[in-house]
Amino acid sequence: MRHKGQGRLGWLFASPYLLYAVIFFAIPLVWSIFLSFTNWNLIAPTFNFEGFSNYIKALKNAGVHAAFFVTFKFLIVFVPMVVVSSMIVAFVVHALPKFKGLFLVGFFLPYLASGVVSSLIVKGILSYNSPVNIFLRHRFGLDIDWLGTPFSALVVVSVMIAWKFTGYYALILTSGLESINQDVYEAAKIDGANAWQRFWKITLPLLYPALYTVLILAVGVTFGIFTEVYQLTGGGPNNATNTWQMEIFKQAFTNLQAGYASAIAIIASVVTFISIYIIRRLMEWWGKRNGWD
Amino acid sequence: MAGIKKTGIIIRYVIAIGLLAIMVFPYVYMVLNSFAAWDQVDRKLIPTHYTLRSYEWLLGGGEAVIPRPWIHAFFNSVIVSAASTFLMMLFGVMVAYALSKIPFKGRHVVNNIILFQMFFPALILLVPTFLLVQKMGMYDSYLGMILPKALSLWAIFMYTNFFRAIPDTFIEAAKLDGASTWQIIFKIVLPMSKSITTVIFLFLFMERWTELLWDMIVTNSDRMLTLNVLLSQMFGPYGTYPGPMYAAAVLLTLPIIIIFLLLSKKFHEGMQFTLK
Numbered sequence: 001m002r003h004k005g006q007g008r009l010g011w012l013f014a015s016p017y018l019l020y021a022v023i024f025f026a027i028p029l030v031w032s033i034f035l036s037f038t039n040w041n042l043i044a045p046t047f048n049f050e051g052f053s054n055y056i057k058a059l060k061n062a063g064v065h066a067a068f069f070v071t072f073k074f075l076i077v078f079v080p081m082v083v084v085s086s087m088i089v090a091f092v093v094h095a096l097p098k099f100k101g102l103f104l105v106g107f108f109l110p111y112l113a114s115g116v117v118s119s120l121i122v123k124g125i126l127s128y129n130s131p132v133n134i135f136l137r138h139r140f141g142l143d144i145d146w147l148g149t150p151f152s153a154l155v156v157v158s159v160m161i162a163w164k165f166t167g168y169y170a171l172i173l174t175s176g177l178e179s180i181n182q183d184v185y186e187a188a189k190i191d192g193a194n195a196w197q198r199f200w201k202i203t204l205p206l207l208y209p210a211l212y213t214v215l216i217l218a219v220g221v222t223f224g225i226f227t228e229v230y231q232l233t234g235g236g237p238n239n240a241t242n243t244w245q246m247e248i249f250k251q252a253f254t255n256l257q258a259g260y261a262s263a264i265a266i267i268a269s270v271v272t273f274i275s276i277y278i279i280r281r282l283m284e285w286w287g288k289r290n291g292w293d
Numbered sequence: 294m295a296g297i298k299k300t301g302i303i304i305r306y307v308i309a310i311g312l313l314a315i316m317v318f319p320y321v322y323m324v325l326n327s328f329a330a331w332d333q334v335d336r337k338l339i340p341t342h343y344t345l346r347s348y349e350w351l352l353g354g355g356e357a358v359i360p361r362p363w364i365h366a367f368f369n370s371v372i373v374s375a376a377s378t379f380l381m382m383l384f385g386v387m388v389a390y391a392l393s394k395i396p397f398k399g400r401h402v403v404n405n406i407i408l409f410q411m412f413f414p415a416l417i418l419l420v421p422t423f424l425l426v427q428k429m430g431m432y433d434s435y436l437g438m439i440l441p442k443a444l445s446l447w448a449i450f451m452y453t454n455f456f457r458a459i460p461d462t463f464i465e466a467a468k469l470d471g472a473s474t475w476q477i478i479f480k481i482v483l484p485m486s487k488s489i490t491t492v493i494f495l496f497l498f499m500e501r502w503t504e505l506l507w508d509m510i511v512t513n514s515d516r517m518l519t520l521n522v523l524l525s526q527m528f529g530p531y532g533t534y535p536g537p538m539y540a541a542a543v544l545l546t547l548p549i550i551i552i553f554l555l556l557s558k559k560f561h562e563g564m565q566f567t568l569k
Contacts, residue, residue, distance in 0.1 A: 013395060109316070
C-alpha cells in the first residue's frame with residue numbers, strides 16, 4: 001500500500017524531467033535524424049528524401065574538414081594553456097598563508113564574462129590603432145593582423161577562453177592541493193627529495209584526480225566553442241577557427257539548409273562522442289600506468 | 294631567519310596581486326573605456342579624459358526603432374534569465390528529490406535516462422529544437438527562450454548527489470509529524486542545501502545571462518532581443534561608436550558580478566562540496 005503511494009509521488013516529482021526529455025530530447029533527436037536524410041531548406045513547403053547524399057556532401061565539404069581539424073588544434077593549443085595557467089594560479093594562491101578565499105573569488109571573476117563582452121574587449125585591444133599594435137609597430141616594426149592570420153586567430157580565441165576558465169579550474173586545483181597532507185612533504189624533505197622531485201613524485205600524483213576533472217572540463221569546452229569565434233572571426237580566416245558549432249550555425253541559419261545542417265550535426269556529435277571517449281580512456285590509462293589514481 | 298620568512302611571504306602576495314591584476318585587467322579596460330572621451334576609446338591603455346557621453350548615448354536611446362533599446366534589452370535579459378533559472382532550480386530540486394529520497398519503481402530507469410542524455414552532445418538538437426519551437430508558436434517570444442532552457446541535467450545531478458548525503462532519519466521524523474513532501478523540501482531539505490543552492494544558482498544564472506546562440510536564433514524582432522544578443526549585433530555595425538559598446542558591456546557584466554560578490558561566501562562553501 002505504502003509503496004504504491006510512493007510510486008505515484010515519485011513519478012509525479014520526476015515528471016518535469018520526463019516531459020522535458022520527450023519534448024526537448026527525444027523528439028528533436030528523432031527529427032534530427034529524419035531531417036538529415038532530406039533536402040529541406042527551412043522555408044520550402046515540400047522536401048524530398050535523398051538518402052545519404054547530405055552525409056556524402058558533408059564529408060566532402062571544406063568547412064566540415066576544417067571543423068574536424070580545428071577542434072583538435074584547439075585541443076592542442078587551448079587545453080595545455082588553460083591547464084598551465086590554472087596550475088600557476090592554484091600554486092600561487094595555495095602558497096598564501098591568508099586570504100586564499102578572497103583571491104580565489106577575484107580569479108573567478110573572468111568566468112562571469114559573456115563571450116560577447118570579452119570579444120568586444122579583444123577586438124578593441126587588437127584593433128589596428130590600439131595602443132598594443134601601435135607600440136608593436138613603432139617599437140619593433142611588427143604589423144600583426146591578429147585575427148586575420150590563421151594561427152594567431154586560433155591562439156587569440158584560445159587565450160580568451162583560457163582567460164575565462166582559469167579561475168574556475170584554479171578553484172578545483174586549489175581544493176585538490178589543500179587535500180594533500182603536509183606530512184608527506186615533510187617526510188620527503190627528510191628523505192632528501194628536492195623541490196622538483198617533490199612536485200613530480202608527490203604533488204602531481206596526489207593532484208591527479210583534480211587535474212583529471214579539469215582536463216575533462218576543458219576538453220568539453222573545446223568541443224563547444226562558438227561565441228568568440230562567431231563574434232570575432234566568423235570561422236575564418238580561411239576556416240582556421242571554424243568550429244563544429246560555427247559550421248552548423250552557418251549551414252542551418254545562414255544558408256537555411258536544415259537537412260544538410262542536421263547531417264553535419266550528427267557527424268559532429270559522433271566525432272565529439274568518440275573523441276571524448278578516447279581522450280578519457282587515454283587519461284585513465286596514463287593515470288593507471290603511473291599508479292596515480 | 295624570521296626576516297627572510299617575512300620577505301618570502303610579501304613576495305608571495307606581490308606575485309598573487311600581480312597575477313590577479315593581469316586577470317582582471319580586461320574588466321578594468323572595459324570600465325575605463327566606457328567612461329573615456331570618444332576620441333580616446335581603444336586608443337590609450339589608460340585613457341586620460343573622461344566623460345559620461347557613452348552612458349548618455351546608451352541610456353538615452355541611440356537611434357533605434359524602439360525607445361531606449363538597451364534598457365529594454367536589459368529587462369528582457371532579466372525576465373528570461375530569472376524565469377529560466379527559477380524553473381531549472383525548481384525542477385532540479387523536484388527531480389533530484391524523487392531520485393534520492395522517494396523509493397519508487399523506475400527510479401533507476403529515470404536515473405539512467407538522465408545519465409544517457411548527459412553524455413549526448415547537445416549540438417545535435419539545435420536545428421530540430423529550433424523547428425519545434427517555431428511549430429509550437431513560440432518563435433520570437435519569451436517562452437521560446439525560456440522553455441527549452443527550463444531544465445538543467447547538471448542541476449538535477451548536483452542536487453541528487455547532495456540530497457543523497459542528507460540522512461533519511463530527518464525526513465522520516467518530519468513525515469511522522471505529518472509534514473507533506475513540499476513541506477519537507479522547503480522546511481528541511483532546502484535549508485540544509487543553502488551553499489549548494491548558491492553554487493547551482495550562480496552557474497545556471499551566469500550561463501543563462503550570457504547565452505548567445507539560442508537567444509540569437511530564436512528571436513527576430515528588436516523588442517525581444519536580450520542584452521547579450523543586442524550587444525553582439527551592435528558592435529559590428531556600430532564600430533564607429535565603440536564607447537557606448539563598452540558602456541553596454543558594463544551594463545551586461547556588472548549585475549552578474551554584483552550577484553556573485555554578494556553570494557561569494559556561500560559560493561565558496563558550496564564549491565568545497567561539489568569538488569569532493
